[in-house]
Amino acid sequence: MNLSIIVPAYNEEKTIRSVLEKLKTLELLPPFGKEIIVVNDCSSDDTEKVVRDFIAANPDLSLKLHSHPVNKGKGAALHTGIQEASGDYVIVQDADxxxxxxxxxxxxxxxxxxxxxxxxxxxxxxGNAHRILFFWHTIGNKFLTFLSNMFSNLNLTDMETCYKLFRADIIKKIDLKEKRFGFEPEVTAKVAKISGIRIYEVGISYYGRTYEEGKKINWKDGFRAIYCILRYGLLG
Structure with a gap:
């Protein structure tokens, strides 16, 4: 079996190499192999160059780079990665x-x-490690998860998490629309509507960034998430 690791990247020249080094040395539980798909969302820094240099230095690594000609958003980058994935399962890894x-x-x-x-x-x-950062950001995440659960009838604790693992044949059949951070509530709402699907949740660590360190999500994305929960939760 193979795991497709999708890495959406926008202006992450400072961290993308470190992420790729971690993915290169990552040993997955047998029988899983891995492929890495970086989607550069028209970065204005040297993100693409760093990735291309890494590919050149590691020719035996299953690593593909796809570049958007214009900036479309994280959701759009994930759409591209899902489309290009050839593994049995798909997971998202941010480029930070x-x-x-x-x-x-x-x-x-x-x-x-x-x-x-x-x-x-x-x-x-x-009981995993968590960096202590923003009170209101945490409250916002928990509120969005609560609202999402109301419409999806799930009991998730973290709908907005980056780490979502999907069976590839399931995620590839979902008609995803959201181009930015609305991907999280949209995919949750649509997965929840699939008959017979088995959804699990596990605890993970979190090493959050400040906005000075490159965090990109903001209050506007929070309002968009509310819209997406209502839109896709009610209408599909």
């Missing part, structure tokens, strides 16, 4: 250092045990 790829195996375990089709990595459960 907020999440640790070594914890992919925590998400894979329910799959390998035969329990799960979709696994979310929650920053709000378990």
């Amino acid at each position: 250092l907020e999440y640790d790829p070594a914890e992919f195996n925590i998400l894979l375990k329910p799959v390998l045990d035969g329990y799960a089709d979709v696994v979310y990595g929650s920053r709000f459960m378990g």
Whole structure:
């Protein structure tokens, strides 16, 4: 089996190499192999050059680069990555250092045990390390998860998490629309509507960034998330 790791990247020249180094040395639970798909969302810095140099230095690594000619947003980058993925399962890895790829195996375990089709990595459960940052950001995340759960009838603790693992045949059939951070509530609402799907949640670590360190999501994305929860939760 193969795991497709989608890395959406926009102006991440400072961290993208470190992420790729982690992914290169990552040992997944057997029988999983890996492919890495970086989607450069028209970065204005040297993100693309860093990735191309990394590919040149690691010719044996299954690493593909796709570049958008214009900036479209994280959701659009994920759409591209999902379309290009050839693995049996798909997972999202941000191009920063907020999440640790070594914890992919925590998400894979329910799959390998035969329990799960979709696994979310929650920053709000378990005893893993968490950087202490923004009070209102945490409250906002919990509110959005609560609202999402109301419409999806799920009991997630972290709908907005980056770490979402999907069976490839499931995620490829979902008609995704949201181009920016609305991907999270949209995909959650649409996955929840699939009959017979088995969704699990596991605790993960979180090494959050400040806005000075490159964090991009803002209050406007929060309002868009509310719209997406209502839009896709009610109408699909």
